[in-house]
Amino acid sequence: MNTTRLFPAExxxxxxxxxxxxLYPFLRHRPAAMLxxxxxxxxxxxxxxxxxxxxxQVLLLVSDFPEQxxxxxGRGERWGFDQVEYISTRTLNDWQEVTRRVPADMxxxxxxxxxxxxxxxPLNRMAESAAFWxxxxxxxxxxxxxxxxxxxxxxxxxxxxxxxxxxxxxSVEPGSFIDPAVRLEGRNYVDSRVVVDRxxxxxxxxxxxxxRINESCELDQAVILPDTQLGSHLKVTRKIxxxxxxxxxxxxxxxxxxxxxxxxxxxxxxxxITLGExxxxxxxxxxxxxxxxxxxxxxxxxxxxKGESFDGDLINNDIExxxxxxxxxxxxxxxxxxxxxxGELPLFGxxxxxxxxxxxxxxxxLADFGEQSEVGITIANQYQTHTNSFTSNLALAGKWLPRAIxxx
Amino acid sequence: MNMAxxxxxxxxxxxxxxRLDGRLDAVSVARNKQALMNQVTDSGCSIVLNLKDxxxxxxxxxxxxxxxxxxxxxxxxxxxxxxxxxxxxxxxELTRLNQIFDLYDAEAHAVSxxxxx
Numbered sequence: 001m002n003t004t005r006l007f008p009a010e011x012x013x014x015x016x017x018x019x020x021x022x023l024y025p026f027l028r029h030r031p032a033a034m035l036x037x038x039x040x041x042x043x044x045x046x047x048x049x050x051x052x053x054x055x056x057q058v059l060l061l062v063s064d065f066p067e068q069x070x071x072x073x074g075r076g077e078r079w080g081f082d083q084v085e086y087i088s089t090r091t092l093n094d095w096q097e098v099t100r101r102v103p104a105d106m107x108x109x110x111x112x113x114x115x116x117x118x119x120x121x122p123l124n125r126m127a128e129s130a131a132f133w134x135x136x137x138x139x140x141x142x143x144x145x146x147x148x149x150x151x152x153x154x155x156x157x158x159x160x161x162x163x164x165x166x167x168x169x170x171s172v173e174p175g176s177f178i179d180p181a182v183r184l185e186g187r188n189y190v191d192s193r194v195v196v197d198r199x200x201x202x203x204x205x206x207x208x209x210x211x212r213i214n215e216s217c218e219l220d221q222a223v224i225l226p227d228t229q230l231g232s233h234l235k236v237t238r239k240i241x242x243x244x245x246x247x248x249x250x251x252x253x254x255x256x257x258x259x260x261x262x263x264x265x266x267x268x269x270x271x272x273i274t275l276g277e278x279x280x281x282x283x284x285x286x287x288x289x290x291x292x293x294x295x296x297x298x299x300x301x302x303x304x305x306k307g308e309s310f311d312g313d314l315i316n317n318d319i320e321x322x323x324x325x326x327x328x329x330x331x332x333x334x335x336x337x338x339x340x341x342x343g344e345l346p347l348f349g350x351x352x353x354x355x356x357x358x359x360x361x362x363x364x365x366l367a368d369f370g371e372q373s374e375v376g377i378t379i380a381n382q383y384q385t386h387t388n389s390f391t392s393n394l395a396l397a398g399k400w401l402p403r404a405i406x407x408x
Numbered sequence: 409m410n411m412a413x414x415x416x417x418x419x420x421x422x423x424x425x426x427r428l429d430g431r432l433d434a435v436s437v438a439r440n441k442q443a444l445m446n447q448v449t450d451s452g453c454s455i456v457l458n459l460k461d462x463x464x465x466x467x468x469x470x471x472x473x474x475x476x477x478x479x480x481x482x483x484x485x486x487x488x489x490x491x492x493x494x495x496x497x498x499x500x501e502l503t504r505l506n507q508i509f510d511l512y513d514a515e516a517h518a519v520s521x522x523x524x525x
Contacts, residue, residue, distance in 0.1 A: 231467070235504045248498050255495040261467040262503065 011110040012050045014043070015061040015098045018091045019116060020152045025245045025254050026225070031065040033115040034072065035156055036208055036225060038163040039173070039191040041072060042115055042150060049119035050111075051079040058084045059106065061098060063091045118148040118159050153247040153254065157240050160206045160223045164189050170202075177378040191226070195382050197375075210266060212382060221249075227268070231261040266386045273340065276390070277347045280397060281340035281363070284347075284404075288334050291405045296325040297335065302352070302361055304345060319344050329368045330403040336363045348393045350381035360385060364393075364400045423454040423522045425515065429461035432469025441472055448476055455480060456518045460491035465499055477509065486510070488518035 016033045026035065033043040043060075050058065058081050062069045066088045076084035087101055099107060113119070148159040167187040172178060176194040186204035190196070194207050197215040205219040208226035213219070217234045224230070225242040238249040243265025244258035258264055300323045303316035322335040329351075339345040340363060349362020367380035426447070430436060448455055455476070462469075473489070480487050490512040492500070500506045512518040 233504065234502050236502060239502075246498065246502065251494055251498065253494045253498060255498045257466055257499060259466040262499075 009053075009109060009111040010055060011057040011059065011106060012055045013059045013061065013098065013102055013106065013110045013112045014046055014115050015092055015095075015112070016063060016115040018093055019150075022152045022154075022252075022254070023150075023156070025247075025256070026153060026156065026240070026242050027064065029065075029243075030068060031062065032150065033062065034065070034068050035150060037118060037150075037156070037159045038189050038206060039208065042118065043069065043073065046113055046115065046119050047073065047076070047079045047081075050113070051081070053111075055111070056082045059087065059102065059110070060084065061087045061089050061092065061101060063089050116150055118150065120148075153240055154249060154252060157223050157238070157247070157249050161204070161221060164204060164206050177375060179375060193382070193385075195375075195378055197232075197379075210268070210382075210385075212266065212379075227266045229260065229264050229266050231259075231263065234262070268386055273343050273346050277393075278341050278343060280394075281337045281347050284363075284397065284401060285334070285337040285341070287401060288331075288337075288404055292324060292331070292334050295331075297322045298325055299323075302345075304361060317344075321345070328404070330400060331405075333363045334404055348384065348388065348396060350384050351377055364396055366396060369396075369399060423456055423519065424451045425456045425458060425519070427458040427461065431464040432462050432472065433464060433466045434468040437468045437472045441475075444472070445475065445479060448479055449483070452483075452485075454485040454522050455487045456515060456522060457487060457489045458491050458515050458518075459489060459493070459496055460515075462496065463493070465496050467503075470499070470503060470505060473505070473509070486522065488512055488522055490515045490518040 014033075016031060019027070019032050023032070034041040037045060047058070058073075058076060060069060060073065066086065070086060073084055075081075089097075089101060092098060095112065098112065102110070148162055149155050150159055164187050167189060170184045170186070170188040170190070172188075172190040173192040173194075175192040176190050176196075178184070178190065178194075178196045179198040179200070181198045182196050183201040185202070188202045188205050188207070190202075190207045191209040191211075193209055194211045194213075196202070196207070196213045199216045200213055201218045203218075203220040205222040205224070207213070207219075207224045208228070210227045211224050212229040213224070214230060214232040216232050217230055217236065220235075220237040222236040222238070223240045224236075225240065228241050228243050230236070230241065240247040240249075241263055244256050244263050246255045246257070246263060247253070248255070299320060301318050301320050303318055319339060321339050324332050324334060326332055336345055337347075340347045346360055346362045348364050349360040351365040351367035352361055362384075365380070366384045367377040370376050370380050426444075457473070457476070459465075477487050488510045489500075491514065492511070497506075497511070500509065500511065510518070510521065512521065
C-alpha cells in the first residue's frame with residue numbers, strides 16, 4: 001500500500017470511540033484512553049508519538065471520565081505542546097461525528113488519531129484519504145497500518161504483550177518490592193508500588209501500579225491492571241485481572257469474583273487529614289509532652305504527597321519537622337504531632353522506606369508494630385496506604401502511646 | 409438471595425449425583441454446609457457433583473468443595489464435578505483446583521468415569 005508522510009502537521013485531533021461491549025468491565029473506572037499498556041495509558045503513547053512527530057497543538061475529544069484525561073494530560077507540559085484543548089462529547093461512533101465537532105479551519109490541516117488503537121511509528125496517513133485519518137473502527141486500519149487496536153479485552157492483552165515482548169529484559173520500576181525468592185522469567189514489566197510476595201513466579205507478564213500479589217502464585221502472560229490484589233496460590237495464565245474482574249484470553253470469557261482471598265480491587269485511603277485526626281494528635285501530644293522535653297532533637301525534611309502529576313508521578317511538598325534523637329521508632333516522631341495539628345501531615349501513615357516516603361508518611365505507622373524486615377515494612381506500608389478506617393487507627397493509637405512514652 | 413441446595417438423585421449403588429443451585433458463597437455455605445457434609449457422609453458412596461445451576465462461586469464455595477473432597481477421600485470414596493459454567497471452570501483453573509478435582513463436561517461422563525472406577 002502507498003502511504004505518504006502524515007507529518008509535518010502541527011495539530012492533532014485525538015478522539016475516543018465506542019468500544020466493543022466486551023471491554024466495558026474494564027471501563028468501569030476509566031475511559032478507553034486511560035487503559036494501561038505497559039504501565040502507561042494509551043493516550044500517553046499517542047502523545048509521545050505525536051510529540052516525536054513535531055505536533056504542537058492537540059485537541060482531545062473525550063466522553064467518559066473526562067476529568068481523568070484532563071488530570072493526566074493537563075496542558076501538555078510534559079510533552080512540550082503549545083496548546084491542549086478538550087471537547088467533551090457523548091460517546092463517538094464514527095469520524096463523521098468527530099468532524100462535526102472540530103473547528104472548520106482544523107479539518108484540512110490536522111492529523112486525526114484514534115485513541116482506540118496504539119500509535120505505530122512512524123505515523124503515516126492513508127494515501128487515498130483526503131484527510132489525515134487513522135480510522136478507528138475500520139477493518140482497513142488493522143490490515144493496512146498493522147496497528148494494535150484496542151476494542152476488546154483481547155486487544156488490550158495483545159497490546160500489553162506486544163510491548164512487553166520488546167523489552168530487552170524484565171523491568172521493575174522503583175518503589176516496588178519483589179521478594180528475592182520470586183522467579184522472573186522472560187520479559188516482565190513491573191510498575192511502581194508493587195509488592196510481589198515470596199515463591200511467586202512471573203513469566204512474560206505486565207504488572208500495573210499498586211498491585212499486591214500474595215505468595216505462591218504463577219503468572220504467565222498475565223496483565224494485572226493497577227490497584228489489584230491477588231490472593232495466594234493462584235495460577236494466572238493468559239489473563240487480564242482488573243480488581244475483581246478476570247478476563248481469560250483463550251475462552252474470551254470474563255468473570256467477576258470480588259473476594260480478597262482471590263481477586264479484589266485495592267482502594268486508596270483518603271489523603272485528607274480530618275479534624276478528628278488533628279484532635280487526636282493534640283491529645284497524644286499533651287500525653288507525651290512530659291516524656292520528650294529532655295530528649296535532644298534534630299531537624300528533618302520530609303516529603304508529603306500533594307497529589308499526582310499529569311503523568312502519574314507523585315507531586316511532593318517538602319515539610320520541615322523536628323524529630324527526637326532516640327532509637328525508639330515509636331518516640332522518634334512525637335514532635336511530628338504538631339505538623340498533624342497544623343494539617344500538614346497525616347497522623348496515621350506509612351513508615352519511611354525508599355520511595356514510599358512520599359506516599360503518606362504518618363506519625364503512627366502500622367509498620368512499626370510488625371516484622372522489621374524490608375518485606376514486612378513494605379507490606380504494612382501498602383496495607384496502610386489502602387486502609388484508613390477509624391476503628392483500626394484508634395486501636396493503633398492505643399498501642400502506640402504506651403510504647404512511645406516508654407521508648408521501647 | 410439464592411442458596412445452594414443439595415438435590416440428590418440416586419444413580420447407582422456405587423455413587424450418588426448431587427446437584428447444587430444458586431450461589432456458592434459465604435452466606436449459602438454457612439447455611440448448607442453441615443447438611444451437605446452429613447449427606448455426603450451418610451451416602452456411603454462416591455459423589456457426582458453437578459454445578460450446572462450454580463451461578464456464582466467464591467473462595468468459601470471453593471472451600472466447601474475441598475472439604476467435601478477431603479471428607480470423601482477419608483472414607484475411601486471419590487468426587488467428580490461436572491457441568492460447571494465457563495466462569496466456574498475459569499475459577500477452578502485460576503485456583504489450580506482443576507488439578508485436584510476430576511472435572512467433566514457432562515454428568516453422564518462423570519457417572520461413567522466413577523462406574524469404571
